[in-house]
Amino acid sequence: MSLRKTVAVVASAAAMSVGLIGTAEAAPRTLYYNSAGAAEFVAAVDAGANVWNTQLPNTVKLVKRNSGSVNITIVADNGWPRAQTTSLGNGRVWMGRQAVNEGHNTTRIAAHELGHILGLPDRRTGLCTDLMSGASAGTSCTNPNPNAKEKAEVVRNFGGSATVQATTFEDAA
Numbered sequence: 001m002s003l004r005k006t007v008a009v010v011a012s013a014a015a016m017s018v019g020l021i022g023t024a025e026a027a028p029r030t031l032y033y034n035s036a037g038a039a040e041f042v043a044a045v046d047a048g049a050n051v052w053n054t055q056l057p058n059t060v061k062l063v064k065r066n067s068g069s070v071n072i073t074i075v076a077d078n079g080w081p082r083a084q085t086t087s088l089g090n091g092r093v094w095m096g097r098q099a100v101n102e103g104h105n106t107t108r109i110a111a112h113e114l115g116h117i118l119g120l121p122d123r124r125t126g127l128c129t130d131l132m133s134g135a136s137a138g139t140s141c142t143n144p145n146p147n148a149k150e151k152a153e154v155v156r157n158f159g160g161s162a163t164v165q166a167t168t169f170e171d172a173a
Contacts, residue, residue: 028058029158031089031117032065037075041095041106045074048110051144052118052154059155060089060118072117074110081109083116088157091117103139111144119157120150 035045049062062072074093081099085091093113100106112134116122125133128141131150137143146154 026058026159028056028061029089030061030063031072032063032068032070033072033074033114034065034067034070035074036066037073038095039076041074041076041100041110044106045093045095045110047107048112048114048144051107051111051146052114055146055151056154059158062114072114081113083113085117085119088119089117093117099135104135105139105142105144107144108142111146115146115150115154118154120146120153 033045033049035042038045046064049064052060052062071090072093073091074095076095076097079094079096079098081094081096081104083091083093093110093116095106095109095113099109108131112131115132120132122134123130123132124136126136126138127133128137128143129147130137131144131146
């Protein structure tokens with residue numbers, strides 16, 4: 001190898017190590033959801049999916065699909081909102097009318113339940129800034145956005161070898 005090529009290789013390696021030249025980022029993981037059974041909550045589900053798409057555009061991409069194979073099925077019922085994961089990025093969400101009837105924000109509910117599918121547990125902190133605090137933040141809380149810690153956890157989940165046990169999250173207050 002010539003001296004010129006050697007210098008170019010060493011310079012490129014040094015630039016990459018200090019962040020002057022980046023490598024191509026991995027594409028976000030696309031997860032398909034079907035909200036055809038979500039009844040009056042379809043718009044809220046779409047908004048909740050958009051929260052994650054906007055907050056973590058390089059990590060996950062939630063795409064609506066009304067037929068064919070999907071990762072996430074979303075339905076409405078008269079119970080409390082809940083999510084059941086089968087593995088990371090896969091499962092079922094119930095948009096329960098009970099929480100809505102009590103005054104909880106539908107977009108926050110959708111984003112919270114999708115958070116479970118993305119590997120986040122409930123954390124009943126009572127803080128509106130914590131998406132995964134769920135109903136413990138009260139009915140006045142309308143914040144649908146994950147905080148920095150929650151976002152970082154999803155990035156870790158999808159960027160590494162994280163696994164999620166099949167779990168049902170019952171989000172009753």
